[in-house]
Amino acid sequence: MPDTVESPTDLLRGSGLRATPARRAVIEVLRTKHKHMTVSEVIDALDSKDSKFDQSTIYRVLSDLGGVGLVAESRLSPGDTVFEWISQSNHHHLQCTACGRTLPLDDELVQDFISRVHERHGFHVNATHLVLSGIEHDCPVE
Amino acid sequence: MPDTVESPTDLLRGSGLRATPARRAVIEVLRTKHKHMTVSEVIDALDSKDSKFDQSTIYRVLSDLGGVGLVAESRLSPGDTVFEWISQSNHHHLQCTACGRTLPLDDELVQDFISRVHERHGFHVNATHLVLSGIEHDCPVE
DNA sequence: CTTTGTGCAAACACTTTGCAAGTCC
DNA sequence: GGACTTGCAAAGTGTTTGCACAAAG
Numbered sequence: 643m644p645d646t647v648e649s650p651t652d653l654l655r656g657s658g659l660r661a662t663p664a665r666r667a668v669i670e671v672l673r674t675k676h677k678h679m680t681v682s683e684v685i686d687a688l689d690s691k692d693s694k695f696d697q698s699t700i701y702r703v704l705s706d707l708g709g710v711g712l713v714a715e716s717r718l719s720p721g722d723t724v725f726e727w728i729s730q731s732n733h734h735h736l737q738c739t740a741c742g743r744t745l746p747l748d749d750e751l752v753q754d755f756i757s758r759v760h761e762r763h764g765f766h767v768n769a770t771h772l773v774l775s776g777i778e779h780d781c782p783v784e
Numbered sequence: 785m786p787d788t789v790e791s792p793t794d795l796l797r798g799s800g801l802r803a804t805p806a807r808r809a810v811i812e813v814l815r816t817k818h819k820h821m822t823v824s825e826v827i828d829a830l831d832s833k834d835s836k837f838d839q840s841t842i843y844r845v846l847s848d849l850g851g852v853g854l855v856a857e858s859r860l861s862p863g864d865t866v867f868e869w870i871s872q873s874n875h876h877h878l879q880c881t882a883c884g885r886t887l888p889l890d891d892e893l894v895q896d897f898i899s900r901v902h903e904r905h906g907f908h909v910n911a912t913h914l915v916l917s918g919i920e921h922d923c924p925v926e
Numbered sequence: 927c928t929t930t931g932t933g934c935a936a937a938c939a940c941t942t943t944g945c946a947a948g949t950c951c
Numbered sequence: 952g953g954a955c956t957t958g959c960a961a962a963g964t965g966t967t968t969g970c971a972c973a974a975a976g
Binding site for chain 1: 907918
């Protein structure tokens with residue numbers, strides 16, 4: 643698992659996008675945080691650093707990055723879209739509907755499931771970032 | 785698997801909700817259509833019948849029905865929120881991102897996956913209506 | 927220099943809310 | 952009659968867009 647951290651600029655050019663400050667900043671933020679983030683979390687993170695970009699820019703940047711597969715987008719609920727940096731390994735989550743907490747979900751289980759679906763249905767599920775909701779066993783709210 | 789079609793009124797009362805025209809109408813629509821529907825599709829369906837309800841009412845009704853577990857709510861990727869009538873058996877779907885087609889997904893596979901997740905993480909996934917995206921094997925568009 | 931990105935403000939779509947009048951039980 | 956629903960209009964949110972200017976290649 644080599645950890646050659648490519649520079650945001652290289653990543654962008656490698657994906658055919660121009661390397662601009664806004665894009666580099668968003669990449670830094672998403673890559674540092676290993677969790678998915680909402681748009682406003684991204685904006686706050688940038689503000690509290692130094693960089694300040696218009697929210698429309700952030701939306702556009704996130705859309706661009708998603709378009710070339712550098713970040714994954716998922717919708718947990720309407721108006722609650724989250725973005726996450728895509729690393730080598732997939733990130734799957736369990737979200738507790740009682741307390742709102744997000745827990746990691748073992749990728750192996752997911753891969754296994756995807757294989758079975760493929761065997762049975764001839765369908766290749768694209769799940770680099772699956773979010774399943776439910777109730778966790780020791781939920782503090784329940 | 786008896787198919788005693790309960791009346792909307794009975795279903796509502798059985799769930800502790802008052803039987804009102806709006807709720808009955810929404811139930812009829814969702815139960816007839818065996819697919820998931822967006823809010824505006826529900827509204828259109830009602831309009832083209834006879835009943836006309838305010839959209840805020842539809843939102844409230846769908847929320848109420850979801851609250852007592854009569855309908856399932858899911859959000860597809862960059863699309864809208866969809867609602868679906870919950871019958872005895874769960875409805876899971878595979879959605880092809882190339883052609884947009886929706887295919888059924890074997891419930892048994894899903895149940896099995898949910899059990900494994902529970903064993904491993906102590907988390908009970910609530911999936912009465914799972915939608916996974918990917919590419920189908922014999923997609924006409926691909 | 928040509929193409930693409932950014933800020934700004936305004937527009938949008940979807941969803942929620944306050945309240946008075948109407949309905950259900 | 953008392954509690955709950957509905958319509959209406961208005962406000963919220965999150966997201967998108969048009970356009971002039973700025974920056975990247």
